[in-house]
Amino acid sequence: MNKKYLFATVLAVGTSVFTACNKERLNDVPKDSIVAETALTTPARIVAGVNGLYATIRSGTFYGGRYQVYNDIRGEDFQIETSNLVTGADVYQLNLANSATAVQGLWAQAYLAINRINVFLEGMEATGTATIGNAATSNAYIGEARFLRALCYYSLLQLYAKPYIDNNGANPGVPLRLTGNTGAGNYDLARASVAQVYDQILQDLNFAETAVPVGAYATVGTVPSATVTVTRAHRNTVISFKTRVLLTMQRYNDVIIEANKMVPTTAPFKATSGVAHELQADLKTVFTNYTTTESILSMPFVAGVENPGGQNQLGYYWFQNGSTPGVGEYAVSSLPNGILSNPQWGAADKRRTDLLFARSNKFWVSKFPTGGQYQDYAPVMRWPEVLLNLAEARARTAAAAAVPDAQALALLNAVHRRSDATVTLAPATNAALIDQILTERRIEFIGEGLRNIDLMRLRQTIPAKQSVSAKSPTEQGYIWPISANELILNKLAVDNK
Numbered sequence: 001m002n003k004k005y006l007f008a009t010v011l012a013v014g015t016s017v018f019t020a021c022n023k024e025r026l027n028d029v030p031k032d033s034i035v036a037e038t039a040l041t042t043p044a045r046i047v048a049g050v051n052g053l054y055a056t057i058r059s060g061t062f063y064g065g066r067y068q069v070y071n072d073i074r075g076e077d078f079q080i081e082t083s084n085l086v087t088g089a090d091v092y093q094l095n096l097a098n099s100a101t102a103v104q105g106l107w108a109q110a111y112l113a114i115n116r117i118n119v120f121l122e123g124m125e126a127t128g129t130a131t132i133g134n135a136a137t138s139n140a141y142i143g144e145a146r147f148l149r150a151l152c153y154y155s156l157l158q159l160y161a162k163p164y165i166d167n168n169g170a171n172p173g174v175p176l177r178l179t180g181n182t183g184a185g186n187y188d189l190a191r192a193s194v195a196q197v198y199d200q201i202l203q204d205l206n207f208a209e210t211a212v213p214v215g216a217y218a219t220v221g222t223v224p225s226a227t228v229t230v231t232r233a234h235r236n237t238v239i240s241f242k243t244r245v246l247l248t249m250q251r252y253n254d255v256i257i258e259a260n261k262m263v264p265t266t267a268p269f270k271a272t273s274g275v276a277h278e279l280q281a282d283l284k285t286v287f288t289n290y291t292t293t294e295s296i297l298s299m300p301f302v303a304g305v306e307n308p309g310g311q312n313q314l315g316y317y318w319f320q321n322g323s324t325p326g327v328g329e330y331a332v333s334s335l336p337n338g339i340l341s342n343p344q345w346g347a348a349d350k351r352r353t354d355l356l357f358a359r360s361n362k363f364w365v366s367k368f369p370t371g372g373q374y375q376d377y378a379p380v381m382r383w384p385e386v387l388l389n390l391a392e393a394r395a396r397t398a399a400a401a402a403v404p405d406a407q408a409l410a411l412l413n414a415v416h417r418r419s420d421a422t423v424t425l426a427p428a429t430n431a432a433l434i435d436q437i438l439t440e441r442r443i444e445f446i447g448e449g450l451r452n453i454d455l456m457r458l459r460q461t462i463p464a465k466q467s468v469s470a471k472s473p474t475e476q477g478y479i480w481p482i483s484a485n486e487l488i489l490n491k492l493a494v495d496n497k
Helices: 043-057 066-073 101-132 135-160 194-211 225-231 235-248 252-259 314-318 383-397 406-419 430-444 451-457 484-489
Strands: 078-080 172-175 191-193 295-299 330-332 356-359 362-365 378-382
Touching: 043 101, 043 135, 066 078, 066 101, 066 135, 066 314, 066 330, 066 451, 101 135, 101 484, 135 172, 135 194, 135 235, 135 451, 172 194, 191 194, 194 235, 225 295, 235 252, 235 295, 235 378, 235 383, 235 451, 252 383, 295 383, 378 383, 383 406, 383 430, 406 430, 430 451
Parallel strands: none
Antiparallel strands: 078 330, 172 191, 295 378, 330 362, 356 362
């Protein structure tokens, strides 16, 4: 990890995510040199500190764009157009060095966020809780920070560590840093096991679930309640993310328990508690109105005020890397094993007709179409993922049954028929149902960064694409190497083999 990130004074008080109105910006002037001991001595600084944590995570090198891109281009559903190392050609080719831009940049940004979260949590314990004077409000801020820490550690595991299913989590994970660095010191820390990191992730999420607001956030200044609710963690955000984590660990019964806290047993599958999440009638709406109840968590950008910067934006990669729409870094793959060729993605499907753009005999994902400033929100999690997580968990726990699980099939068709009402999926077995659920995930979330996560959690071979050979779980390059800077600065860190 780069020293400028490692030993910086790390309380983030960056640009507010919520509004471009100068009078009502919650943290109008960036301050990156506040002494940690005095940083959380006013309510305004505490609120700014929380916003700063989100700002660090929505960096273009992390959840502002590149994390989602890296997870998608490792799979088989995109084809490279530019062979540009800056925009992930080595990621696509599954041929990364420890010094690669992707490897070092994402690692540094994730640990920068983790360190700022740890300093914030220590500041809340030292002065912040007393400053707030309200236990529930203080716990809510702490809960948000711990949720974000869980998000960071989960994200690191998906690229830099072997899947949980491999050796039941006993393989090396990542360094588990739970205290803040505010100055130079000993940075040596061995990698915790994958299981130990997941244990901490679940501890953070379980705390956050009981601490963050149960329902929607209130309006902040002129910022609508819906905007705040989509861009900060509430109870259903945490529970939803827990279903992703537990699915990744193949704890299917626990996925069902968590999802049942929100998802009713029958259609239309609108959340029964907390924020009333539900599928929108038309998926395209979700990518033009970023604050519908389908969006659980997104990283926001305000036109003319903030964008992911550089060559980081989702729209830059998938749709428009210059002045011409339909000329991006990666087109949707036309190869036989690509999702475009899968018969489950029918010709009448609106995700094909409305969210793909045809140009020069190629198809481009047009979910992020603004170009220019690239101010489209970057999605982290949407409600259909929760429905499909539950569907898969139910199908896998009912695998021995003679017929497909009825609720799992209904959940799958709720997602599929929302975009293609001409087809009702009707698999004959639970095994076939699971295959259709996995395929539906590839269709529904193309361009949103879930493909690599699904391959890793099931320890599946990464399929071949163009001139890139398939990569099995035992081959070098199946997971990323550890950042070169981390190996230099942390003498106890060992590289992946």
